[in-house]
Amino acid sequence: xxxxxxxxxxxxxxxxxxxxxxxxxxxxxxxxxxxxxxxxxxxxxxxxxxxxxxxxxxxxxxxxxxxxxxxxxxxxxxxxxxxxxxxxxxxxxxxxxxxxxxxxxxxxxxxxxxxxxxxxxxxxxxxxxxxxxxxxxxxxxxxxxxxxxxxxxxxxxxxxxxxxxxxxxxxxxxxxxxxxxxxxxxxxxxxxxxxxxxxxxxxxxxxxxxxxxxxxxxxxxxxxxxxxxxxxxxxxxxxxxxxxxxxxxxxxxxxxx
Amino acid sequence: xxxxxxxxxxxxxxxxxxxxxxxxxxxxxxxxxxxxxxxxxxxxxxxxxxxxxxxxxxxxxxxxxxxxxxxxxxxxxxxxxxxxxxxxxxxxxxxxxxxxxxxxxxxxxxxxxxxxxxxxxxxxxxxxxxxxxxxxxxxxxxxxxxxxxxxxxxxxxxxxxxxxxxxxxxxxxxxxxxxxxxxxxxxxxxxxxxxxxxxxxxxxxxxxxxxxxxxxxxxxxxxxxxxxxxxxxxxxxxxxxxxxxxxxxxxxxxxxxxxxxxxxxxxxxxxxxxxxxxxxxxxxxxxxxxxxxxxxxxxxxxxxxxxxxxxxxxxxxxxxxxxxxxxxxxxxxxxxxxxxxxxxxxxxxxxxxxxxxxxxxxxxxxxxxxxxxxxxxxxxxxxxxxxxxxxxx
Numbered sequence: 068x069x070x071x072x073x074x075x076x077x078x079x080x081x082x083x084x085x086x087x088x089x090x091x092x093x094x095x096x097x098x099x100x101x102x103x104x105x106x107x108x109x110x111x112x113x114x115x116x117x118x119x120x121x122x123x124x125x126x127x128x129x130x131x132x133x134x135x136x137x138x139x140x141x142x143x144x145x146x147x148x149x150x151x152x153x154x155x156x157x158x159x160x161x162x163x164x165x166x167x168x169x170x171x172x173x174x175x176x177x178x179x180x181x182x183x184x185x186x187x188x189x190x191x192x193x194x195x196x197x198x199x200x201x202x203x204x205x206x207x208x209x210x211x212x213x214x215x216x217x218x219x220x221x222x223x224x225x226x227x228x229x230x231x232x233x234x235x236x237x238x239x240x241x242x243x244x245x246x247x248x249x250x251x252x253x254x255x256x257x258x259x260x261x262x263x264x265x266x267x268x269x270x271x272x273x274x275x276x277x278x279x280x281x282x283x284x285x286x287x288x289x290x291x292x293x294x295x296x297x298x299x300x301x302x303x304x305x306x307x308x309x310x311x312x313x314x315x316x317x318x319x320x321x322x323x324x
Numbered sequence: 325x326x327x328x329x330x331x332x333x334x335x336x337x338x339x340x341x342x343x344x345x346x347x348x349x350x351x352x353x354x355x356x357x358x359x360x361x362x363x364x365x366x367x368x369x370x371x372x373x374x375x376x377x378x379x380x381x382x383x384x385x386x387x388x389x390x391x392x393x394x395x396x397x398x399x400x401x402x403x404x405x406x407x408x409x410x411x412x413x414x415x416x417x418x419x420x421x422x423x424x425x426x427x428x429x430x431x432x433x434x435x436x437x438x439x440x441x442x443x444x445x446x447x448x449x450x451x452x453x454x455x456x457x458x459x460x461x462x463x464x465x466x467x468x469x470x471x472x473x474x475x476x477x478x479x480x481x482x483x484x485x486x487x488x489x490x491x492x493x494x495x496x497x498x499x500x501x502x503x504x505x506x507x508x509x510x511x512x513x514x515x516x517x518x519x520x521x522x523x524x525x526x527x528x529x530x531x532x533x534x535x536x537x538x539x540x541x542x543x544x545x546x547x548x549x550x551x552x553x554x555x556x557x558x559x560x561x562x563x564x565x566x567x568x569x570x571x572x573x574x575x576x577x578x579x580x581x582x583x584x585x586x587x588x589x590x591x592x593x594x595x596x597x598x599x600x601x602x603x604x605x606x607x608x609x610x611x612x613x614x615x616x617x618x619x620x621x622x623x624x625x626x627x628x629x630x631x632x633x634x635x636x637x638x639x640x641x642x643x644x645x646x647x648x649x650x651x652x653x654x655x656x657x658x659x660x661x662x663x664x665x666x667x668x669x670x671x672x673x674x675x676x677x678x679x680x681x682x683x684x685x686x687x688x689x690x691x692x693x694x695x696x697x698x699x700x701x702x703x704x705x706x707x708x709x710x711x712x713x714x715x716x717x
Binding site: 107108109134137138139140141142143158159160161162163164166167168170172175176178179180181182183264268269270274275277278279280281282285288289292293296297299300303304306307 | 351352353354355356357361362363364366367393394395396425426427428429431432434435438439440441442443444445446447449485488489490492493496497501504505507508509510511512520523
């Protein structure tokens with residue numbers, strides 16, 4: 068069983084305590100300037116977006132099969148069995164493929180650092196290991212961000228749809244998107260309005276499958292293609308050898324006459 | 325010793341000075357200070373040009389080696405060495421470019437110990453590293469010959485079949501994989517350039533570029549060295565280039581057709597303009613030019629067609645790497661001057677090293693003394709004749 072977060076936008080009051088708790092947890096500066104920033108960055112892993120008095124949180128989705136982990140050439144990102152997608156900075160070479168590959172554009176970069184790191188929400192793996200909730204879920208005064216087992220949270224979301232059908236668009240963003248994520252979002256609006264890619268656009272295919280189709284052929288391709296190339300080489304040079312041998316024979320004959 | 329001031333030397337000095345300034349900014353102020361890359365555009369001009377175009381432009385090595393050693397196209401033998409040299413320099417400079425682009429270049433060797441076989445980038449990295457080594461060995465005989473060392477060349481000759489097969493295998497893999505890098509971004513890359521066939525396009529265009537690049541560099545070095553152009557060779561390459569361009573063009577058309585984009589690509593839009601530019605330069609103009617026999621048999625015609633197609637494929641790579649992401653991101657990315665300056669410095673280094681190698685190593689075959697004498701006496705006399713004698717090739 069893996070842990071997940073359920074964010075219910077209808078319960079959010081936009082107090083941004085999740086932002087400050089997150090900053091504290093990750094030892095990031097947090098003041099009024101940072102609070103006013105409406106986009107995520109290397110020093111702001113989560114943001115509560117406001118639009119017409121309504122709110123929407125953004126954070127790393129912690130995909131079940133994360134694109135970032137699959138593309139990292141040195142395996143600096145990986146999905147733990149508890150749910151978080153974590154980052155080992157000491158492996159990272161800074162190619163930023165994770166940033167381009169992520170469908171949610173979550174990994175951010177320390178552009179002005181001399182030994183820069185990729186930064187993103189890592190779902191408080193230390194707290195989870197200690198049996199605690201994530202910092203954002205713990206501090207949330209309304210329960211808009213709820214921490215728990217993914218299966219339980221999905222059941223709960225569906226229960227909320229059933230209890231208050233008029234309050235929601237009955238769809239869990241993250242249930243099947245990119246093969247499912249560990250952050251689930253429910254709302255009375257479309258998350259697309261807040262920068263989430265539309266479900267139609269991200270699709271339900273786990274991102275690594277797009278490259279997997281090509282990558283899985285490589286182990287077969289290498290021996291076959293080597294044999295073909297080697298074969299062509301052998302044939303074309305065999306011809307040369309034969310021609311040379313024949314020429315030598317011819318010469319020998321002529322010399323003998 | 326006095327160094328003569330020529331126009332190109334001054335240009336070179338200016339490029340190097342600005343490049344060194346940008347290098348200092350890069351390593352002492354960070355990527356943010358030297359480039360316009362951002363969280364929205366984590367891959368910028370360096371990935372688009374230095375990496376994608378750099379590797380593509382170095383494809384001549386495996387194309388010519390393949391033609392000569394696998395398919396016994398003997399007539400191309402004289403361009404094997406310059407093509408291998410270009411490829412070797414190309415890959416070395418690609419790695420230099422990477423050292424600028426990687427955020428933590430000092431950990432580039434992590435690739436060797438923390439391997440992630442699911443990553444396309446890992447595969448590209450391993451292939452490029454191995455292939456650069458292969459190219460190094462293919463290049464080494466030039467150096468040994470220069471110093472009249474025979475025995476090491478003999479050893480390399482022994483493993484030559486392995487080097488050739490390995491070189492082509494690795495090239496097939498990483499040239500196409502540079503396209504596979506983008507397969508995981510279906511929701512970000514504009515549909516004009518996102519296609520499941522990206523690896524095929526990248527490989528196919530690398531072959532065309534390899535041929536065009538060989539025409540370009542042999543013409544250019546012939547001019548620089550004041551030598552006779554081997555027209556029969558150029559004519560051969562030109563013919564092959566025409567075929568390669570047709571194959572690429574048909575593949576692209578088939579892909580647009582298959583994905584139902586034909587209606588969209590003819591409608592004017594920001595992306596469409598760049599696509600038109602790309603298709604015109606890489607296919608329409610060079611294919612039209614090369615369709616005339618007169619052009620296929622003239623050195624300047626072949627040169628022009630090749631250079632235009634090179635610009636076309638460079639546009640293609642930049643479209644994939646940069647333009648294709650602008651709609652998703654919602655704003656334009658224009659590289660900072662320091663980004664251009666670093667790239668220019670790397671390219672200038674390439675030209676410089678090529679020039680040095682050609683001057684001091686036996687890259688181009690020795691001219692027969694009689695030919696040289698004749699040409700010096702009556703330079704115009706020789707220029708026209710080979711056209712006629714080799715016209716039928």
